[in-house]
Amino acid sequence: MKPYYEDGAVTIYHGDCREILSSIGKVDLVLTDPPYGIGESSRRCASRGSKKIPATDYGFFDWDKSPPSKELIELTVSAGTRAILWGGNYFNLPPSRGWFVWDKQNTGYFADCELAWTNLETSVRIFRHMWNGMIRAGEERGVKRVHPTQKPIALMRWCIQKAGAVETILDPFMGSGTTLRAAKDLGCKAIGIELDERYCEIAANRMLQEVLF
Secondary structure (H helix, E strand, O other): OOOOEEOOOEEEEEOOHHHHHHHOOOEEEEEEOOOOOOOOOOOOOOOOOOOOOOOOOOOOOOOOOOOOOHHHHHHHHHOEEEEEEEOHHHOOOOOOOOOEEEEOOOOOOOOOEEEEEEOOOOOOEEEEOOEEOOEEOHHHOOOOOOOOOOOOHHHHHHHHHHOOOOOEEEEOOOOOOHHHHHHHHOOOEEEEEEOOHHHHHHHHHHHOOOOOO
């Protein structure tokens, strides 16, 4: 399959990961944030905006009406030697002692934390990074989000570093390409798959930026 975008570190495919995963060799790490199936909609998670950052219209989407099937989650996990799945508490996954916790340091209006299931041989780990609506830490401070469920680059860098020695990383639910950006910043190779072409374009443009870390 012809990539939507490709450079020396990153390859992006536009399409359904159910059809593309089988053509990709096994990677060192699958790091992804699949849809949780909790009924997000453009109305529910539209940006509220502020004086500094205007509200964002994410458009209409229905990709979160239901979670990925058990078979697709299993296929996703099996694509890598190691796996980190954000929202793992929404999926039917094996027991794990190596959960990741993202403490969002918010004021109580939004969820306090998000959880990631991992198959890593580690204890539960916590990453503290403010992501409180429009109030965000790190390089995204004051920058308009481009995806309704976008996560911090710093979080994905932390995940990669906690995974140990990895060279190739896969995100089959790529979204705006945060996992790929983090991987490229850390000198890793990365593959992303995304069903929505507008996010393929956004991710490709993010890959053209200078290394941020």
